Amino acid sequence: TDLIAGVRPDRLQALASRESRRYGKTRPQTRAALAAGAGAWLAGVPMHWMTDWPMPFPLLVAKAKGARLTDIDGYGLDDFCLGDTGSMFGHSPKPVARAIRKQARLGLTYMLPSEDALEAGRLLTKRFGDFRWQVATTATDANRFALRVARAVTGRPKVLVFNGCYHGTVDEAMVEMRDGKTVARQGLVGQVADLGLTATCVEFNDVAAVEAALQSGEIAAILTEPVLTNSCMVLPEAGFHDALRTLSRRYGALLILDETHTISSGLGGYGRVHSLSPDILVVGKCVAGGMPTAVWGLRPDLAERFAAYNATRPAGHSGMGTTLSGNPMQFACLRATLQDVMTQDAYDRMEKGATRLSAGLARVIDAHRAPWHVVRVGARVEFICAPGPLTNGTQAATAHHPDLEAALHLALLNRGCLIAPFHNMMLISPATRKRQIDRLIAAFDEILTHLFT
Ligand code: PMP
Numbered sequence: 001t002d003l004i005a006g007v008r009p010d011r012l013q014a015l016a017s018r019e020s021r022r023y024g025k026t027r028p029q030t031r032a033a034l035a036a037g038a039g040a041w042l043a044g045v046p047m048h049w050m051t052d053w054p055m056p057f058p059l060l061v062a063k064a065k066g067a068r069l070t071d072i073d074g075y076g077l078d079d080f081c082l083g084d085t086g087s088m089f090g091h092s093p094k095p096v097a098r099a100i101r102k103q104a105r106l107g108l109t110y111m112l113p114s115e116d117a118l119e120a121g122r123l124l125t126k127r128f129g130d131f132r133w134q135v136a137t138t139a140t141d142a143n144r145f146a147l148r149v150a151r152a153v154t155g156r157p158k159v160l161v162f163n164g165c166y167h168g169t170v171d172e173a174m175v176e177m178r179d180g181k182t183v184a185r186q187g188l189v190g191q192v193a194d195l196g197l198t199a200t201c202v203e204f205n206d207v208a209a210v211e212a213a214l215q216s217g218e219i220a221a222i223l224t225e226p227v228l229t230n231s232c233m234v235l236p237e238a239g240f241h242d243a244l245r246t247l248s249r250r251y252g253a254l255l256i257l258d259e260t261h262t263i264s265s266g267l268g269g270y271g272r273v274h275s276l277s278p279d280i281l282v283v284g285k286c287v288a289g290g291m292p293t294a295v296w297g298l299r300p301d302l303a304e305r306f307a308a309y310n311a312t313r314p315a316g317h318s319g320m321g322t323t324l325s326g327n328p329m330q331f332a333c334l335r336a337t338l339q340d341v342m343t344q345d346a347y348d349r350m351e352k353g354a355t356r357l358s359a360g361l362a363r364v365i366d367a368h369r370a371p372w373h374v375v376r377v378g379a380r381v382e383f384i385c386a387p388g389p390l391t392n393g394t395q396a397a398t399a400h401h402p403d404l405e406a407a408l409h410l411a412l413l414n415r416g417c418l419i420a421p422f423h424n425m426m427l428i429s430p431a432t433r434k435r436q437i438d439r440l441i442a443a444f445d446e447i448l449t450h451l452f453t
Helices: 009-025 028-040 048-052 094-104 115-128 139-154 207-215 240-250 269-273 300-311 328-341 344-367 393-399 402-414 434-452
Strands: 061-065 068-071 076-079 132-136 158-162 175-178 181-184 199-202 219-224 254-258 280-283 294-298 373-377 380-384 425-427
Touching: 009 402, 009 434, 076 434, 094 328, 115 132, 115 269, 115 294, 115 328, 132 139, 132 328, 139 219, 139 254, 139 280, 139 294, 139 300, 158 207, 175 199, 175 393, 181 199, 199 207, 207 219, 207 240, 219 240, 240 254, 269 280, 294 300, 344 373, 344 380, 344 434, 402 434
Parallel strands: 158 199, 158 219, 219 254, 254 280
Antiparallel strands: 061 068, 068 076, 132 294, 175 181, 280 294, 373 380, 380 425
């Protein structure tokens, strides 16, 4: 029989149905609540992707604190998903909760800055480097606005992205390579415009392809994560980031780093840890401790170019900004996070825990002789059900085994461990305890025992 990532299909099937039954049986209150209340929502969920979790029906969360989450049936879960990075510093960090309580008495949105905004700006520069900052509510928006600026100042139409990337629901980045051409992703809903007109997609780690694309003179900016994190994780090869910087300068394109996930790397993100120098930096999700906030910043020279452009721009909507962005709650939480949560001490603890987790998972994989591997980017750990290392998005897509991953995720959940749904990603927060990590490793071992022996 054909093995799936080394696993016999009958073993996988047996695990999947056993775990599915177990989940259903143990959650009577959740079932009843959903039956009574989910009907008002489109497809029964407030965000359509909530049906993409591997459970037969969604969990309903009662509360979360630190790295623990409790569902309405009373089960406690060790949370390694952490809102897919939004809560990377733990759920409701104390300084953020305090800032929220304080700001709640002072108004929620005014369309004017507060003194916290000024302090947050100073702290952003201290943490990430010399940029001229703007705030948005989602990383999606931050990327969209960054792309507008890049096109405006360069007068060029296209963004260069990497196959397998994800930068939020940014139209231009919703492309993939098919037969060497840049086309809209297959799953896109209601797509009309030809995205090949505004984006060029090449493989990550392919310096020659990057240069060829830049030679067209059409590329306004390269938009990339320092590490491809949104398929199976793909690390940059030695010299890749240097090449992006050198080539983008040579051909007059800007370099945008989206650190929304790689902020896991260490204090100041991957770019600071590895001394990269983007023209535009984007960070979202956890930057205000879980309060919906993203920031994007322009290097001072680019800020000047944009000011010159702006001075001659006809009056009218800029296409940048949303009404609730830049609200005082965001600034209060941004300030609290930068000051008291996103600290070296926090990263030290995250790094230590993540090292323990990745070593433990690798040991289990080894012991079962599974043809799998583990990758880690600071606090972000991923097991990949294929041999490694992966070097580009095409390989990363092939490394995904959706049925196997769904069964594994559900089996982990039934053993009290919640991991991110769209990939095999586990985050370590400063609040994550050693015993939680060890429970996850033990659960992983038990599940691989079912699959492999
Ligand atoms: N950039 C990256 C690298 C991401 O992974 C994501 C979301 N997974 C986004 C941007 C978009 O973030 P949001 O959904 O908060 O807009």
